[in-house]
Amino acid sequence: MRIVPILAVAGLGVFLAQVALAQNAKTPEELQRQVDELNERVAKLEAALAALQASPPAPVGAPATGTVQPAAPASPGATDTAAASSKVFNPDMAVIGNFLGAAGKNPVDPSKAFEMRETEASFQAAVDPYARADFFLSFSESGVNLEEGFVTFTTLPGGLLVKAGKMRAAFGKVNTLHTHVLPWADRPLVTTNLVGGEDGISDAGVSVARLIPVPGLFMEATGQVFRGDSDNVFASRRARDLSYVGHLRAYRDITENSNIDTGVSYARGQSSFVDDHSTLVGFDATYRWKPLQRSIYRSFLGRSEVIWNKTPRVLGPSTGAGFYVSGDYQFARRWFAGARYDASDRASDLSLRDRGGSASLTFWPSEFSQVRGQYRRTVYAGDEVANELFFQLQFSIGAHGAHPF
């Protein structure tokens, strides 16, 4: 019986490919015109060739019996061209370094004094006229991890955007963001406690996103099916233990200077902690302000996410909740100040609740590097207190990446 859905999906794929190809087909008139044009060009070329053959041959230098010829001046140029043309198809490559220093005391989750937290290498390019590929390799000090690696079909009919591969799931905002684009040196407590920490919900699978036409709104619905393995959230014990993620995003420009971006997320899979399903629900809201004419000097971004994680337990409560609220204000071309408040239950023991607050200051020497200081105070389960100071240095080389939005 399981073969039926697979056949249906395969049939759908073939059908979509045919539709995509058919869009490039030409009408007979167009083809006729092309043939006519080509005939004309062939005639011209033949005439030119005849003229060349009629003229005496150009001197070709030393006779054939001469010594070995030094490389003709044209050949280095030719190899250059060959090398250049093979480079043309190299993907856009960039490497981003994330260096983190920490001071202070944390009895629950201690940080290292210095750490090359992450080195992310990205490779991005078009595959063919129908798809593009994006790879993000994340190197820690001890190993490599495929942070994301997926193909995106960009030209499907019906307003669909389909991705396949390993990717960060479309659950809320922070879960979709790479570490280096976050406005903090860490991730919020709710992510660490309930949504798998640094990597979050990130898994191999298929994602389908479609725009929903609603006047005056940008609305996008995303459905994703994953294998069901995401550290500290989902663990797939059997092949059929898939996980599912759904996200509905609504965005609206308030004025040309401000906008509001909201989302509802849902995720379900086999829990990493107990042999049962975990269900996660999240709401996210972002307000952005950026006066267009002064956009490089002033901006504000306020964001909040509330997340519930329901996992049946033998003892104690089975639902944990957490949230964060954060604000980041840009007060000069290269300076940002930010604050964040955190509170979250712990997935490992939902009766424990952690709270915390952070203040940060970020300086961008250029678009390609940033220096950040962050003070963080965390109260773990109501008694253990951690006061920490983070120093973060991020730097990128290679292709110019997209500015985060």
Add this chain to the structure above:
Amino acid sequence: MRRTISLAFLAVCWLAVAPAHAQGKLNVITTTQDLASIAQEVGGDRVTVESLARGYQDPHFVDAKPSFILKLQKADLLVVVGRELEIGWLPALIQQSRNAKVQVGGEGYIDASAGARILEIPQGQVTRAMGDVHPQGNPHYWLDPENGKTIAHQLAQAFSRLRPADRAGFEQRLAAFENKVTEAEKRWMTAMAPFKGAKIVTYHRSFPNFADRFGLDIIGYVEPRPGIPPTPQHTLDLIAEMKRQNVKVVLVEPYFDLKTPNSIGQATGASVLVMPPSVGGVKEITDYVSLFDYDIKLLTEALRKAGAK
């Protein structure tokens, strides 16, 4: 499960056979208002044109707002400035547009810089130690009216390719636009002629094509390197150089802070002009020709005053 999949399959089939586009107006989206103005001149009432960025906005730093995705989704043509001007924001929008036509290399993707005269193409090795350099040359090439005509020519060809029935109309409008610009150019050249070789300073490298066409000599920039904000030492060096060469005009794009330019102006006696490099930079600049009208009037008045001093 089977039922869900068959339903999904049917839904996709229905979406796929949605009616083909009627031969209505061409929907043209441009990244900047300069390109929008030229597209409107060439397309007339056979096209609808909309620009993503506003003329008073720094075109390097435009937010990739999802509302732009909706505009790209419905576009027949996307016209970009190119030369990596939009590299920080446009690729993400194109990728999510779900529109095969406007993908790079698609039939509706037009890089307006093809065929234009491009200056400051870096020679030798390019590194970010030079600041945010554009490896394919300076992208502010539309500030040469000759390049404006080249862009118009390219757009007329693209419009005709997509709407062959309207070819004659597009060509007629192209000729009218070219004539209008050629006529205006004579006026602009005459106005600028007395100031040939005048030395100026600009904030960012936005005006090389403009200076080249109208005979200005840019001796320095308020930014020490492209994309790097002014530093005290560089500002002092620039003031000294401006005094040495007797530079009396500083041009600042409308989206930059006036604090440093104003202090340079005070130290050197130079006038600081907010000079829009784009259509829509100020309200009075409504189209491509009035962009030059406005800028040249602003500039000649300041240069005349400086000369009279």
